[in-house]
Amino acid sequence: MRYTPHTASDKEQMLRTIGLSRIEQLFDHIPQSLRERAAISLASGLTEVKVKKRMAALAAKNATPEGWTFFLGGGIYHHAIPSTVDAVISRSEFSTSYTPYQPEVSQGTLQAMYEFQTLMCQLTGMEVSNAGLYDGASATAEAVLMARRIQSESRRRVFVSRSLHPQYRAVVSTYLRNLEDTELVEIPFDRNGETDAEFLAREVDEKAMCVVAGYPNFFGVIEELAPIQEACARSGALFVTVTTEPLSLALLRPPGAWGADIAVGEGQSLGVPMSLGGPGFGFFTCRKKFVRSLPGRLAGETVDHEGRRGFVLTLSTREQHIRREKATSNICTSQTLCALAATVFMATLGKSGMRRLAEVNVCRAHDAQGRLVKDAGLAPVFTGPFFNEFVLRSKGLARSQSRFAAEKIIPGISLAPWYPELQDCLLVCVTEMNEGEEIERLVRTFSGD
Amino acid sequence: MSEHSPGTDLRRSAPPLIFESGSPGRSGFFWPEEKGEGGEKIPSELLRDDIPGFPELGELEVLRHFTRLSHLNYAIESQFYPLGSCTMKYNPKVNEVVARLPGFSSLHPLAPPELIQGALELLYELEEMLAEISGMAHVTLQPAAGAQGELTGLMVIRACLRERGNPRRKIIVPDTAHGTNPASSTLCGYEVVQISSSNRGMVEAAKVAEVMDEEVAALMLTNPNTLGIFEKNIQEIAEVVHKKGGLVYLDGANLNALMGIAKPGDMGVDVLHINLHKTFSTPHGGGGPGAGPVGVKSFLRDFLPVPRILKKDGSFVLREDFAKSVGRVRSFFGNFGILVRAYAYIISLGSDGLEEASRMALLNANYLRKKLEGAYQLAYPEPCMHECVFTDRLQQRHGVATLDIAKRLLDYGFHPPTIYFPLVVSGALMIEPTETENREILDAFADAMNSIAREAKEHPDLVKGAPYTTPVGRLDEARAARKPVLRWEPAKE
Numbered sequence: 001m002r003y004t005p006h007t008a009s010d011k012e013q014m015l016r017t018i019g020l021s022r023i024e025q026l027f028d029h030i031p032q033s034l035r036e037r038a039a040i041s042l043a044s045g046l047t048e049v050k051v052k053k054r055m056a057a058l059a060a061k062n063a064t065p066e067g068w069t070f071f072l073g074g075g076i077y078h079h080a081i082p083s084t085v086d087a088v089i090s091r092s093e094f095s096t097s098y099t100p101y102q103p104e105v106s107q108g109t110l111q112a113m114y115e116f117q118t119l120m121c122q123l124t125g126m127e128v129s130n131a132g133l134y135d136g137a138s139a140t141a142e143a144v145l146m147a148r149r150i151q152s153e154s155r156r157r158v159f160v161s162r163s164l165h166p167q168y169r170a171v172v173s174t175y176l177r178n179l180e181d182t183e184l185v186e187i188p189f190d191r192n193g194e195t196d197a198e199f200l201a202r203e204v205d206e207k208a209m210c211v212v213a214g215y216p217n218f219f220g221v222i223e224e225l226a227p228i229q230e231a232c233a234r235s236g237a238l239f240v241t242v243t244t245e246p247l248s249l250a251l252l253r254p255p256g257a258w259g260a261d262i263a264v265g266e267g268q269s270l271g272v273p274m275s276l277g278g279p280g281f282g283f284f285t286c287r288k289k290f291v292r293s294l295p296g297r298l299a300g301e302t303v304d305h306e307g308r309r310g311f312v313l314t315l316s317t318r319e320q321h322i323r324r325e326k327a328t329s330n331i332c333t334s335q336t337l338c339a340l341a342a343t344v345f346m347a348t349l350g351k352s353g354m355r356r357l358a359e360v361n362v363c364r365a366h367d368a369q370g371r372l373v374k375d376a377g378l379a380p381v382f383t384g385p386f387f388n389e390f391v392l393r394s395k396g397l398a399r400s401q402s403r404f405a406a407e408k409i410i411p412g413i414s415l416a417p418w419y420p421e422l423q424d425c426l427l428v429c430v431t432e433m434n435e436g437e438e439i440e441r442l443v444r445t446f447s448g449d
Numbered sequence: 450m451s452e453h454s455p456g457t458d459l460r461r462s463a464p465p466l467i468f469e470s471g472s473p474g475r476s477g478f479f480w481p482e483e484k485g486e487g488g489e490k491i492p493s494e495l496l497r498d499d500i501p502g503f504p505e506l507g508e509l510e511v512l513r514h515f516t517r518l519s520h521l522n523y524a525i526e527s528q529f530y531p532l533g534s535c536t537m538k539y540n541p542k543v544n545e546v547v548a549r550l551p552g553f554s555s556l557h558p559l560a561p562p563e564l565i566q567g568a569l570e571l572l573y574e575l576e577e578m579l580a581e582i583s584g585m586a587h588v589t590l591q592p593a594a595g596a597q598g599e600l601t602g603l604m605v606i607r608a609c610l611r612e613r614g615n616p617r618r619k620i621i622v623p624d625t626a627h628g629t630n631p632a633s634s635t636l637c638g639y640e641v642v643q644i645s646s647s648n649r650g651m652v653e654a655a656k657v658a659e660v661m662d663e664e665v666a667a668l669m670l671t672n673p674n675t676l677g678i679f680e681k682n683i684q685e686i687a688e689v690v691h692k693k694g695g696l697v698y699l700d701g702a703n704l705n706a707l708m709g710i711a712k713p714g715d716m717g718v719d720v721l722h723i724n725l726h727k728t729f730s731t732p733h734g735g736g737g738p739g740a741g742p743v744g745v746k747s748f749l750r751d752f753l754p755v756p757r758i759l760k761k762d763g764s765f766v767l768r769e770d771f772a773k774s775v776g777r778v779r780s781f782f783g784n785f786g787i788l789v790r791a792y793a794y795i796i797s798l799g800s801d802g803l804e805e806a807s808r809m810a811l812l813n814a815n816y817l818r819k820k821l822e823g824a825y826q827l828a829y830p831e832p833c834m835h836e837c838v839f840t841d842r843l844q845q846r847h848g849v850a851t852l853d854i855a856k857r858l859l860d861y862g863f864h865p866p867t868i869y870f871p872l873v874v875s876g877a878l879m880i881e882p883t884e885t886e887n888r889e890i891l892d893a894f895a896d897a898m899n900s901i902a903r904e905a906k907e908h909p910d911l912v913k914g915a916p917y918t919t920p921v922g923r924l925d926e927a928r929a930a931r932k933p934v935l936r937w938e939p940a941k942e
Contacts, residue, residue, distance in 0.1 A: 002797055002798055002802050003538075003539055003541060003730075003797075003798070003802075003806070003884070003885050004805055004806060004809040004884045004885060005885070005886070005887040006809055006812070006887070006888070010887070010888045011812065013888070014812055014813075014816045014888060015812070017816060017819055017820070018812075018815050018816055018819050019819070023808050023811075023812060026808070026811040026812060026815055026832075027679075027710050027711075027811060027834070029679065029681065029832050030679055030681060030710065030711050031681060031684070031711075033684075033715075034684075034711035034712070034715050034716060035710065035711060037584075037712065037715050038707075038709055038710050038711050038712050038715070039709060039800070039804075040581060040582055040708060040709050040800040040803055040804060041581060041800060042578055042581055042582075042795070042799055042800045042803075043796070043799050043800070044799040044800065044801060045796075045797055045798045045799030045800075045801060045802040046796050046797055046799065048543050048797070051543055051547070051793055051796055051797050052543065052546070052547060054796060055547035055550060055553075055789075055792075055793060056547075056550065056552070057567075058552070058553075058567040058568070058570060058571050059547075059550040059551070059552020059553050059567055060552055060567065061552075061566045061567030061568075061570065062552045062553070062556050062564065062565050062566070062567040062568050063556075063560055063564035063565065064551045064552055064555040064556065065551075065555055066551055066555070068564070070557055070560075072557040072559050072560060074559050075559075075780060075781075076557055076558055076559070076781070078555075078557065082477065082478065082508075084477065084508060084511055084512055084515075086549075087512065088512070088515040088516075088519075090545070091515075091516070091519045092524050092525070092526035092527070092540075093519035093520065093522040093524045093526075093527065094519055094522065094524070094734070094735055095524075095540070095545075095732045095734055095735075096524040096525035096526050096540050096732050096733065097522045097523060097524040097525070097733065097734075097735045098530065098532055098535055098537060098733050098735070098736070098864075099733070099735065099736040100735065100736070102523070102855070102859070102864065102865060103921070103924050103926075104856070104859055104916050104919035104920070104921055104922070104923065104924070105521075105522065105523035105859055105864065105919055105920075106521075106522055106523065106735075107463055107518070107521035107522070107920055107921060108518035108519050108520065108521040108522035109518075109522055109735040109736070111463060111466070111518055111521075112515070112518055114466070114935075114936070114937070115466060115467050115468070115937070117935055117936050118466075118468065118502075118936040118937045119503070119504075121936050122500050122501065122502050122503055123500060123503075125497075128935050128936065129935075129936070131736075132737070134593035134594060134597060134737075134738075134779060135593060135779055135780050136780060137777075137779060137780040138593070138597070138778075138779060145636075165780075167777060167780045167781070168780065170776055170777040171776075171777050171778060171779065171780065173776060174604070174754075174775060174776035174777055174778055175636075175778075177604075177775070177776065178604065178607055178616075178637050178638035179638055180638065222491065222495050224495070249497075250500065251491070251496060251497065252491075252495055252496060252497060253494070253495055253496060253497045254497055257497065266780070273554040273555060273786070274554070274555055274556060274557050274558070275553065275554050275555075275556065275785050275786040276553070276556040276557070276558045276565065276568055276781065276782055276785035276786075277557075277558030277780060277781025277782055277785060278558075278593065278738070278779070278780075278781055278782065278783055278784040278785050278786065278787075279593070279737075279738030279784040279785075279786050279787060281738075291933060291935070297736065298933070298935055299935070300929040300930070300933050300934055300935050301929065301934040301935075302924050302925045302926065302928050302929035302934075303924070303925055303928070304921045304922035304923060304924050304925070305922050305923060305925075306922060308921050308922070309463070310463075310921040310924045311924075312924050312926050312929050314926065314929040314930050314933055314935075315930055315933060316930075317930070319628075320596070320628040320629050320631075320632035321627075321628040321629075321870070322628070323628075323632075324628045324631040324632060324641075325631035325632060325634060325635045325641040326635070327628070327632040327635075329632070329636070330596045330597075330599065330600060330629050330632035330633040330635075330636050331594070331596055331597075332594065332595065332596045332628075332629050333593075333594045333596070333736055333737030333738070333739055334736045334737055335593075335734075335736075335737040335738045336734050336735040336736035336737050337732070337734030337735060337737065337738060338734075338737070338738055340734075340735070343467075344511065344515060346503070346504070347467045347477075347504045347506055347511045347514070347515075348476075348477040348478060348506075348508060348511050349476060349477065349478040350471070350475065350476040350477065350478065350503060350504050350505045350506055351476070351499055351500055351503040351504070351505050352474065352476045352478075352499075352505070353476040353477065353478030353480075354500065354503065355499065355500075356478065356480050356482075357478070357480065359483075360480060360483055362490050362491065363483050363484070363490075364483070366490045385490070385491045385492055385495060387491075410557075410560055410561070410564070413559050432480070
């Protein structure tokens with residue numbers, strides 16, 4: 001049978017060793033009423049050739065950037081991934097190993113985790129980073145839960161900017177729903193597409209637990225974070241930033257420099273394929289003084305009995321396998337292989353490559369935005385500065401859909417389902433993967449020529 | 450074996466950190482300059498200088514670094530990995546090949562549904578296949594891991610009970626449960642009531658009845674439990690819980706023991722999660738990504754997370770308008786790349802192959818148990834399913850503990866079993882061979898374990914000083930926790 005190496009003679013000898021004659025005797029202590037209904041009714045197994053055919057047939061029904069021209073971002077980004085990344089993460093020594101609970105035979109994974117933590121600290125300008133969480137949305141929820149552990153019970157109002165990714169807001173709301181003392185307050189956005197500073201000044205007070213804002217936010221806008229930092233400093237709330245496009249942090253003033261207490265986000269854009277939005281990884285960084293409240297795994301440096309440097313999982317008394325119901329989180333994974341992909345990605349690009357790639361994104365996105373406004377007559381919706389995504393209004397959006405389909409272009413993400421106030425608005429993302437010719441076609445198709 | 454390794458073998462020594470090598474200006478990335486500097490489009494007060502300390506390496510340097518790191522790892526494809534409760538089975542290569550098809554790996558989650566029909570079809574079918582295997586009515590694939598599946602399942606239970614009038618306050622968890630069970634309960638706003646299992650390693654219905662009242666929302670049970678024992682009273686236990694209006698949650702971590710043998714859906718289970726990185730062969734990746742789908746009985750369907758995938762006139766649509774839903778637990782569609790691998794695994798094996806997998810998992814575990822029971826004390830005499838638990842009681846007489854046995858196994862070239870878990874067994878050694886291992890490797894592992902048992906008797910200090918042959922010796926974990934160093938920093942001038 002596929003993947004089970006037992007020959008008839010193996011089975012017979014093994015059963016004899018155990019003192020049985022039939023396989024079924026291994027489970028005859030299970031109630032008969034359960035056993036008699038247990039047969040699985042699925043198709044028969046397929047040969048490897050047929051498996052590949054079936055999978056290829058399913059894959060062929062999907063639109064990929066090879067056949068279509070994408071201008072999609074909104075939390076998942078199409079970037080160039082150096083071949084070094086898949087070469088490393090395909091190595092079975094990394095992909096088929098378990099969580100490094102036996103550090104003597106897991107130094108590869110542990111050192112890479114430690115390097116990952118360092119890279120994320122450098123990129124975000126924060127003091128400590130964990131080894132990874134599920135995704136940006138649950139990392140945001142974990143940040144709020146950490147703020148709840150740190151803050152006193154008199155602070156139970158969570159302020160979340162409406163310009164934060166709508167799915168992230170939804171996940172935060174799901175996680176908080178059953179913690180009945182905690183209240184979620186939405187902060188509106190202003191004309192710039194930034195978190196409303198007047199609202200912050202008015203509403204964030206001594207009851208505030210934390211303020212959460214996107215950087216860049218869901219509209220692609222690079223928010224001026226000083227008003228949020230000031231509101232937090234004044235009121236004692238914790239300042240949480242969320243970054244869905246961490247490549248931008250190679251160029252932008254990092255959350256740490258803005259005074260963030262916790263900076264989280266989605267790491268997919270750093271070397272992980274889009275893969276319909278998962279798996280990627282959530283990153284989680286914060287001030288050092290909060291480290292014992294941190295959710296998730298941490299690799300730390302130590303030495304062996306001979307003084308050789310080595311790495312171990314550490315501060316695990318925060319975690320579920322030790323602390324059970326008192327753990328800082330229930331999480332039991334760190335999306336390690338995806339975090340490794342990001343580590344290889346950042347190591348390959350390095351200091352200059354990361355910045356260059358970020359600049360190419362800014363260049364192309366601004367070029368495209370300018371052309372769409374000037375030549376295709378679309379209206380910019382927000383005035384704030386942006387990285388590689390921007391919002392435009394196009395009155396004829398619904399009508400032009402068939403034209404885009406014919407051209408095999410997906411021009412962006414329609415915002416109306418999440419923001420009724422943003423009818424006819426499109427979130428357009430342009431990365432280094434969009435060549436000039438693609439932008440040309442996008443402008444032409446919008447113009448209707 | 451007792452000789453100390455010189456530690457000079459390049460393949461076995463750690464490379465410097467990526468921050469400690471390289472040279473300013475070096476990069477493995479080439480992209481010619483484009484018109485207009487990017488920074489000029491953005492106000493300067495929003496920009497940073499370069500990233501201090503960031504690596505500056507060439508491409509070959511990067512590859513050598515990570516290749517050398519990889520040599521320091523133990524992995525399924527190098528050797529047997531008998532970790533109990535982790536199901537370290539072979540991760541088939543074809544799954545890796547198909548998951549990398551651009552038609553899966555290059556999909557954007559916000560593309561219009563009509564342009565990702567193949568992906569939605571795969572997800573829809575995977576939900577149905579997992580429902581069939583587990584005997585549940587509906588499945589959501591959104592949770593990113595087992596623990597997130599637990600949280601999702603408990604949220605579903607809470608939403609259902611809230612609708613019935615009272616979300617209740619407590620969750621019953623046996624002392625043999627995974628630590629995630631109580632941690633997820635807390636996160637869902639519940640108090641944990643722990644019950645002890647019997648001297649036969651099982652939960653007794655009478656014990657549940659003692660603590661079961663109208664404030665208990667659910668009982669969380671793992672079956673087979675973490676002792677590898679089938680909870681044969683589960684139907685009776687479910688009845689006790691249901692009578693008082695509670696629900697039964699099954700931690701499906703050990704589903705690898707049950708395929709074709711017993712379906713959780715027939716056991717009185719209302720909600721369960723499944724770890725695709727265990728039973729369904731997706732790689733562990735050194736600690737994720739995994740996936741933790743949740744299955745429910747039909748009366749709980751409307752509480753499942755959104756979006757849900759529905760089939761309509763032969764095509765697949767996404768729907769979010771379910772008023773009773775617990776909401777969204779993860780962005781987009783969960784860990785799609787992992788779901789693709791699990792789908793490929795299921796269609797590769799089919800019904801017969803899945804059933805045979807569970808049978809051979811039981812055969813391998815019982816075989817190892819037989820081979821080891823002379824030298825090690827079994828925690829419980831009950832029949833075992835896919836894993837078995839021993840203790841260090843016999844070795845303790847010579848001052849040798851489970852940790853020593855585990856470290857000594859490394860010198861024999863084997864990864865240790867899961868140790869000190871479940872917590873109810875003092876010095877537990879929890880062994881799960883899985884079905885993909887052959888008899889010869891099981892024999893070799895048993896020989897190593899039995900040899901260590903002899904060493905424990907004759908040369909206990911040899912065992913207590915292990916390991917001798919690994920790239921680093923026993924690491925000082927207390928020091929790491931006392932003064933945490935969690936990142937590299939440049940040396941201060």
